[in-house]
Amino acid sequence: MNITVKIKRFDPEKDDAARWESYSVEADKMDRALDVLMDIKWHHDGSLTFRKSCAHGVCGSDAMKINGENKLACSVLLQDLVKEGGTLTFEPLPAASVIKDLVVDQSGFFEKYRAVMPWLINDSPAPEKERYQSAEDHEIIEEATKCILCGACTHSCPSTWADPDYLGPAALLKAYRYVFDTRDEESEERLKIVDSPNGLWKCYTIFNCVQACPKEIDITRWLSALKRKAVTTRF
């Protein structure tokens, strides 16, 4: 099918502000949005810049705004985005500083991730075998472990747009994953970090994150559980 592709571009060495560029592209309805970007880069304009790696939704490299919504470019097909003769738009993730074209600076995003102590803490002497965890206890954190840290959620959240210091759904979900891991011994300190002005209470259950998550994680549900835990631990 023939489609028009509009891309919000920015070259830090040439442009003062972002500009839109359009391309007319021949594509297949079963192509991924990422295939379209690669086609443009390889056959129309080698300077078009975006991140990519796995091309099937597991590495989290290519979260961007596609037709106005945050998605992974490799995980959506054209047939679900655009009709013959229609227009497809690509923009970088919102509320992030743009490095070049569709590449954004994720250092702030990962700083927030690091802030919640995203690692298992258990200083008891390690048993000879694995630390047992029942299948039911594993189930509590299993969905949260699907997160690929692409940033689609955090950059779709109005609280993040309003307050860049808000930890955001991705980091809070990671906190949930460890606070509720029955093997972890340090939930109190982690809870203190998320039970703070820039933490949990800036989540107003708007659900944008749930909608944006390419892994279909029910983020708000897990953050609500974290809120309950924070409150019960506090009092």
Add this chain to the structure above:
Amino acid sequence: MTFSHDIVIVGAGGAGLMAALYAAEEGADVAVVSKLHPLRSHTGAAQGGIGAALGNEEEDSWLWHAFDTVKGSDYLGDQDAIEQMCKDAPRTIIELEHYGVPFSRTNEGKIAQRRFGGHTRNFGEAPVRRACYAADRTGHVILHTLYEQCVKKQVRFYDEYQVLDLLMTEGGTCNGVVAYEILTGDVHTFHAKAVCFATGGYGRVFKTTSNAHAGTGDGFALAVRAGVPLQDMEFVQFHPTGLYRLGILITEGARGEGGILRNSEGERFMERYAPTVKDLAPRDMVSQCIYTEIREGRGINGKEYVHLDMTHVGKEVLEHKLPEISTFSRVYLGIDPVEQPIPVAPTCHYAMGGIPTNVDGQVVRSGDRSDIVPGFYACGECACVSVHGANRLGTNSLLDLVVFGRRTGMAMAAAIKADNKKAALSENPEKRTRDTLESIMARSDGEKAVSIRTDLQETMMKNVSVYRNDDTLAESLSDLKDLRRRVKSVTVEDKGRKFNTDLMDAVEILFMMDYAEAIAAGAKNRTESRGAHSREDFSSRDDENWLKHTLFFGKGDDGYDIEYKDVTITRFQPKERKY
């Protein structure tokens, strides 16, 4: 700029992070340099499981695991290394669990295990549950946990720095690397006492692959250029079940959970080829069988694919144990595996060969195993220990990463403690890299990387994939010669300094040329069929002449030399391989 660290690890997948973590645990100053953010590494794509004879679900032993691995390797794996890996496996997995890896659990709360191709009980009797897993996201949870632990340990990360050169002194001691900082376009030197390559595989040199776009095999090329040989590169694993046309992987765990391969007649054809283990035969066999079915006219609708039938497995298993692959099938092909069979065909998946090392990750530069390159280590898919020989068993790669990543990390830390002097850098270590980059940037007419890469991938796929013969291999070598001429004029359209991915595409195609030749030349040279190397003109295994490893030494435009290395055999004498 020059950065100085005790240990510089190139690559932040499972292997690199494991080495970093264990070296950091020993107190060493460790830097990890990676062209991708660590969490974007392809280890995160590993689905089905990691092998270890934990015996959590049924009786198992490391010796059975070792036997299966030796037999799977078609007797080309080095048995001392295989024994080491299978013995180390249980405690390494337990350590991973202690670090926090969220494995799926049995009813008793232990690490859950499932069946996988080629893994058997009691030396081949019947399939055994040996693959530890976390649904079908095993690599993802291992990668994330290791990264988190490295962050906790304050390992220094240089994200989105692409290494373009390996530095050696005149005496052949490795003392650093040169890297290109993608964000700024600056070139830096990393000066180190120990350098470890953990740069992953090369799937992207073939047209259809399960590997990431970043899987361009940079490490193989950098090693060859530095005069280090590549071992057993002719052994390329094609995984039997890639999504038709796309190559995206459907884990062998799908067959482990009961999935069945069927041809156009609806026949479960693996029953004919491997009566004991059927669909759970090792990958080289299953891929070859699929191609045979297709050639004999039993591909689905006359096309080049067969069906992976999961419809009898049930929604419950698909949703809980294999959710990712169900999603891939729905999203990319519009097929719900609960109701319809999945169209699959072999996809280039894994490099059995690589940079030769011993069990402590030290790089070995000749047929003499004590002839190591001081200061240079390798682990993970880019290395060849060799535990996979001519064919890797499923779940043994993740295991290879963690077992040998761990050992390499500890070995490097011990080496630093013993002697922490860095070999002095040469006068201008960045010169070669700057010259290459400048000449590409300055070229105004020539050919874009994409057209050269497409032709390279086509010839490798057509001539050097599952079935090979002297004619196809000669054709590939002549194509490669021509491509080698063409890459000299590779150009870029992006002339900027910042985040120039066009330039890195060009550099990568230069890398690909250097090891593609090792794959094709090794395959042409080896006049037998063994494991994944299947020659139509030499259809049987020839232990008398070929029970030996290939060592490829590249000489750029001047061709190459091939030497050999003995296979280490401890307890399992080569036998005919039947399943």
